[in-house]
Amino acid sequence: MKVLAYDEAFAASLHKLPVLSDPKELKLGVVIGIPGPKQAVLVHVALTPPLEKPTDKLDQWVAQHAKQVSRMLPGGVDVLGVVALCSPDVFEKQKSLVKQALSSVHKTLAKTHQLQDYPQRVLLHIDPNSFKLSSRLIDSSNFSGNGFPQDAKQVKNCTNFTVLESFLPLHFLGHISDEVVGQSLQKQLASTLKFIEDAVSSGDVLIEGQEITPEATLSSFSSENEGELRVQFAVRQIKPQPCGAIPLTTCGATVSIRGGFQVRAIVQSKATSEEAINAIKQDAVRNLRSRCGMHCEDLLVIEDEQRDPSMTHELPKRIFLRRSHCPSTVPFCDFVFHGDDPNDSLQAFLEILGLEVKPEYIERNSEKAPRGDIQDARDAAQVEEMVEDIICEGAKQLQKDPSNIIKLGLACSVAVLAMLVAYILLVRH
Amino acid sequence: MVGQKVVVCKNLWQRLEATTDVFRSLFGFVDGNGTLHITGTTLQRHPLPHGQPALGIYCSKDFDTESILSQCQRRVLAIQEALDILEAPNFVLLSKEQDTPRASLIGTDGSTESRADVVLSDFAEIGGVLLRARLSIPLSVEYCGAEGRFRETLSQAIGTNCSWLTPGNVTFDLRGELTKINPDLEIGDFIKKALQRKSEPEGTDILELLPVRIMGSGDISARGDAFHSPVIHIQRGNAKVFDFPLILDVVSFFPYDTKVRTVSELLTKALQQQTSTSVEVICSSISENQLTPPAPMHFKVDNGFATILYPRNQVNNVIKFATRTDLAMRGEKPTFSSGQALFFTQDSNLYSGLLVNPHNKLKPPAKATRTAIVQGEYLYYHYMQQKFDDCGWGCAYRSLQTLCSWFRLQGFTEEDVPNHEKIQRTLVEIGDKQANFIGSRQWIGSQEVSFVLNQLTKVDSKTIYVSSGAELATKANDLIDHFTEHGTPVMIGGGQLAHTILGVAVNDASEEVHFLILDPHYTGSEDLQTINGKGWCNWKPQTFWDKNSFYNMCLPQVPKRVEQ
Numbered sequence: 001m002k003v004l005a006y007d008e009a010f011a012a013s014l015h016k017l018p019v020l021s022d023p024k025e026l027k028l029g030v031v032i033g034i035p036g037p038k039q040a041v042l043v044h045v046a047l048t049p050p051l052e053k054p055t056d057k058l059d060q061w062v063a064q065h066a067k068q069v070s071r072m073l074p075g076g077v078d079v080l081g082v083v084a085l086c087s088p089d090v091f092e093k094q095k096s097l098v099k100q101a102l103s104s105v106h107k108t109l110a111k112t113h114q115l116q117d118y119p120q121r122v123l124l125h126i127d128p129n130s131f132k133l134s135s136r137l138i139d140s141s142n143f144s145g146n147g148f149p150q151d152a153k154q155v156k157n158c159t160n161f162t163v164l165e166s167f168l169p170l171h172f173l174g175h176i177s178d179e180v181v182g183q184s185l186q187k188q189l190a191s192t193l194k195f196i197e198d199a200v201s202s203g204d205v206l207i208e209g210q211e212i213t214p215e216a217t218l219s220s221f222s223s224e225n226e227g228e229l230r231v232q233f234a235v236r237q238i239k240p241q242p243c244g245a246i247p248l249t250t251c252g253a254t255v256s257i258r259g260g261f262q263v264r265a266i267v268q269s270k271a272t273s274e275e276a277i278n279a280i281k282q283d284a285v286r287n288l289r290s291r292c293g294m295h296c297e298d299l300l301v302i303e304d305e306q307r308d309p310s311m312t313h314e315l316p317k318r319i320f321l322r323r324s325h326c327p328s329t330v331p332f333c334d335f336v337f338h339g340d341d342p343n344d345s346l347q348a349f350l351e352i353l354g355l356e357v358k359p360e361y362i363e364r365n366s367e368k369a370p371r372g373d374i375q376d377a378r379d380a381a382q383v384e385e386m387v388e389d390i391i392c393e394g395a396k397q398l399q400k401d402p403s404n405i406i407k408l409g410l411a412c413s414v415a416v417l418a419m420l421v422a423y424i425l426l427v428r429h
Numbered sequence: 430m431v432g433q434k435v436v437v438c439k440n441l442w443q444r445l446e447a448t449t450d451v452f453r454s455l456f457g458f459v460d461g462n463g464t465l466h467i468t469g470t471t472l473q474r475h476p477l478p479h480g481q482p483a484l485g486i487y488c489s490k491d492f493d494t495e496s497i498l499s500q501c502q503r504r505v506l507a508i509q510e511a512l513d514i515l516e517a518p519n520f521v522l523l524s525k526e527q528d529t530p531r532a533s534l535i536g537t538d539g540s541t542e543s544r545a546d547v548v549l550s551d552f553a554e555i556g557g558v559l560l561r562a563r564l565s566i567p568l569s570v571e572y573c574g575a576e577g578r579f580r581e582t583l584s585q586a587i588g589t590n591c592s593w594l595t596p597g598n599v600t601f602d603l604r605g606e607l608t609k610i611n612p613d614l615e616i617g618d619f620i621k622k623a624l625q626r627k628s629e630p631e632g633t634d635i636l637e638l639l640p641v642r643i644m645g646s647g648d649i650s651a652r653g654d655a656f657h658s659p660v661i662h663i664q665r666g667n668a669k670v671f672d673f674p675l676i677l678d679v680v681s682f683f684p685y686d687t688k689v690r691t692v693s694e695l696l697t698k699a700l701q702q703q704t705s706t707s708v709e710v711i712c713s714s715i716s717e718n719q720l721t722p723p724a725p726m727h728f729k730v731d732n733g734f735a736t737i738l739y740p741r742n743q744v745n746n747v748i749k750f751a752t753r754t755d756l757a758m759r760g761e762k763p764t765f766s767s768g769q770a771l772f773f774t775q776d777s778n779l780y781s782g783l784l785v786n787p788h789n790k791l792k793p794p795a796k797a798t799r800t801a802i803v804q805g806e807y808l809y810y811h812y813m814q815q816k817f818d819d820c821g822w823g824c825a826y827r828s829l830q831t832l833c834s835w836f837r838l839q840g841f842t843e844e845d846v847p848n849h850e851k852i853q854r855t856l857v858e859i860g861d862k863q864a865n866f867i868g869s870r871q872w873i874g875s876q877e878v879s880f881v882l883n884q885l886t887k888v889d890s891k892t893i894y895v896s897s898g899a900e901l902a903t904k905a906n907d908l909i910d911h912f913t914e915h916g917t918p919v920m921i922g923g924g925q926l927a928h929t930i931l932g933v934a935v936n937d938a939s940e941e942v943h944f945l946i947l948d949p950h951y952t953g954s955e956d957l958q959t960i961n962g963k964g965w966c967n968w969k970p971q972t973f974w975d976k977n978s979f980y981n982m983c984l985p986q987v988p989k990r991v992e993q
Contacts, residue, residue: 167645168644169593170659171589172590173585174568174569174586175569175571175672178667206643209610210610231645233644234607234641234642235644236639236640237565237640238564240674240676241565243673246722248670248671249669249670249672251571253663255664258657258659259657260658291658309666310665313660313662314660315660316658317658367658368658370657370658
């Protein structure tokens with residue numbers, strides 16, 4: 001990563017960075033990009049929102065921001081390091097604080113599914129007056145060191161990306177052990193989804209239905225398919241082994257999984273097949289873990305639900321920004337809980353990525369919502385509406401002719417019956 | 430439609446002629462010219478009975494076509510499903526007309542009918558490959574002791590965890606080549622490409638393809654509404670479960686000119702079909718709160734193959750009988766015993782670590798006018814195997830083991846091949862030896878060999894005695910008769926040595942006799958080149974025998990019995 005390349009659009013976007021109210025002010029954020037052995041591509045910088053409480057530690061706050069950012073990235077894109085937006089004087093004075101934040105970001109992201117272990121991290125400084133970029137690579141084994149300079153420069157067409165895409169099905173019926181049931185919900189979910197992570201990790205990847213040698217480049221495929229490639233995982237099955245008598249064992253819970261999830265990654269159009277495979281595999285694992293993480297964080301608020309013996313976990317659905325509205329055409333994403341309006345994520349894009357997003361910038365149909373509680377609620381609302389109509393109609397008739405009281409009685413009976421039938425249907429559903 | 434033909438296996442026609450069932454499904458394969466080849470019959474109404482596509486119906490009564498089709502609607506649906514994959518336009522209606530076969534070809538929609546010639550064949554001329562595909566799918570199924578409930582949860586688990594077993598989601602791997610990437614190649618060319626072969630081997634080739642699950646919708650826009658974002662339901666509560674592998678294993682014969690796409694679809698459908706047929710067998714594989722996952726066994730039946738799942742993998746006479754009935758089989762030879770199950774020598778030519786028929790590639794002496802050799806399969810037992818040092822004393826034990834393996838592999842017994850201790854213990858039990866014989870290094874001779882064979886496998890043996898090795902040539906005709914009628918390997922002991930005779934070749938003009946010898950004194954590894962090249966299994970002249978020693982031969986006789 002001796003070079004940190006960025007394109008013309010990124011250079012132009014620097015002018016839209018917030019103006020510092022105080023010359024001594026320091027704004028930190030994260031550097032988002034695509035790593036490479038020689039050249040990393042910088043696609044976006046996201047400034048960290050202001051501290052919620054003055055007592056919060058800045059380095060931890062930036063690390064949490066980096067974690068949230070990493071959930072909004074497609075495969076192939078990572079948080080590469082930390083950006084400091086400040087004058088050169090302030091940067092020199094606050095360098096130790098910035099490196100501390102870089103260290104915390106590195107430690108936090110090490111627990112996520114990254115493209116690599118990052119022996120070096122990017123420390124980028126942006127001068128808000130000159131818009132000059134200066135970057136250093138800091139050794140992740142020694143964040144207090146000075147590292148060595150990285151050449152941050154504008155490179156034409158460096159963000160000419162290819163998108164890889166697939167939709168993985170999830171169908172499973174099985175059990176988890178007593179031991180797993182005793183663990184946290186996140187560990188339970190991780191355990192139930194391990195089979196898909198294993199399949200993705202061990203599987204070969206077919207690009208446009210073809211197996212490609214690791215060193216071959218995607219160039220020919222990318223030009224034929226307008227930069228969008230369809231990907232499948234080829235999982236070689238296990239040959240049966242001789243098997244003796246199997247004893248009964250005790251399980252802690254029954255698990256069923258249904259649905260599927262979209263995976264999407266981007267790579268440089270001249271990337272090798274190996275880089276493409278790593279990127280799509282990263283997205284499969286990271287996006288599933290992100291959903292579980294977000295779902296569990298959401299449930300922490302409702303502790304009682306976690307003790308419920310029968311729980312249906314509807315993991316949040318993924319939405320993407322349309323590439324034409326994304327910095328460097330990277331399809332940033334968000335996860336939306338069912339029942340929430342997808343427009344709620346407009347705020348997330350603004351707060352976490354600093355992107356002003358309009359509703360029409362969002363691809364809404366990349367994943368469908370399950371027919372679950374939400375659908376039931378809609379059905380129930382329809383039934384309720386129908387019952388109300390019957391009663392209103394009855395009341396109208398009664399006003400016209402009081403002798404129609406019998407008809408009203410009948411209408412009410414029908415309404416009650418309808419509610420009963422609807423209730424039974426919902427329960428059975 | 431003039432000149433169309435249907436090829437029917439000769440032996441199968443004999444079986445069909447004898448059956449009293451009114452309707453039967455016919456299965457087989459379709460060659461590159463679109464000709465239907467019928468290799469087997471079944472009462473099942475599956476699209477792929479015993480791994481081969483259903484291609485028609487046999488009717489033993491004199492019914493008209495309309496009547497047959499209306500009475501066999503489920504059979505016809507199954508056949509249509511198979512024909513769709515094969516893209517074959519017709520199926521066959523076979524019947525008997527004055528003791529000769531009569532065939533009509535019916536259009537898949539039932540609207541057209543044309544007469545076809547029936548050719549009875551032994552299929553020797555068809556070049557093709559027997560392909561095997563197998564995999565193991567982990568299942569976890571709750572068991573509360575109630576069979577009905579278990580069947581229901583098992584079906585649910587199979588239905589969910591095997592739902593991907595559909596042609597669009599499965600491809601097959603042969604040495605790194607995927608069928609999905611070569612759909613329009615013929616299977617013969619695909620195999621040549623994968624194995625870097627220049628030509629096909631003689632006879633039926635046997636190969637294994639590894640199933641590969643294709644995950645991920647190739648066409649995002651075409652995935653429809655079926656998939657939504659992930660939903661995980663966790664129902665807490667302790668329950669007793671069986672965690673076991675669902676073993677799926679199918680074989681199917683394909684002519685070399687079959688398209689790879691068709692092969693892939695048929696094998697996938699066959700695996701899918703086996704998931705549903707496994708349910709009943711798994712349910713009956715539970716005993717004393719233990720479940721033994723059934724592993725399918727494949728058997729050769731005339732020119733076709735049959736696949737059987739035995740509960741708990743134990744050969745069960747009821748299932749054997751049911752399968753014989755299903756396939757309209759009769760006859761004296763034992764069938765569907767575990768020892769007769771196909772093994773796949775292309776994966777490894779070793780069976781349980783031993784060589785199978787090491788004489789296979791040896792040619793008889795060039796000038797021989799009459800030759801007879803062992804029939805069927807046997808295993809080569811010799812010194813030092815199973816990490817047991819019997820060098821210098823165990824040659825007759827090893828020859829006996831080879832004889833026992835023949836009876837095991839031919840299905841005459843389910844008894845495992847005995848080890849030295851079992852042989853000694855058997856001889857003590859029948860009173861032939863004292864108790865201190867067990868664990869000793871004492872030799873045994875041809876008589877002891879016949880005693881043990883009789884005791885363990887209920888096989889009688891004939892004994893031939895010669896006072897000199899030079900006289901053995903005079904017994905050549907007896908040996909030819911033996912190999913022709915019984916085909917079992919022969920143990921011979923004399924001059925402190927024991928050998929196994931696998932065949933005999935006579936030159937009537939020169940009266941020269943050669944013996945095909947399997948030598949149990951070999952102590953090396955199971956290396957066929959060494960074993961044939963250094964003469965441990967090869968043809969030997971009559972001078973091989975010591976003229977100063979007497980010899981006894983033990984010739985095991987094949988039992989005559991009709992299997993029910």
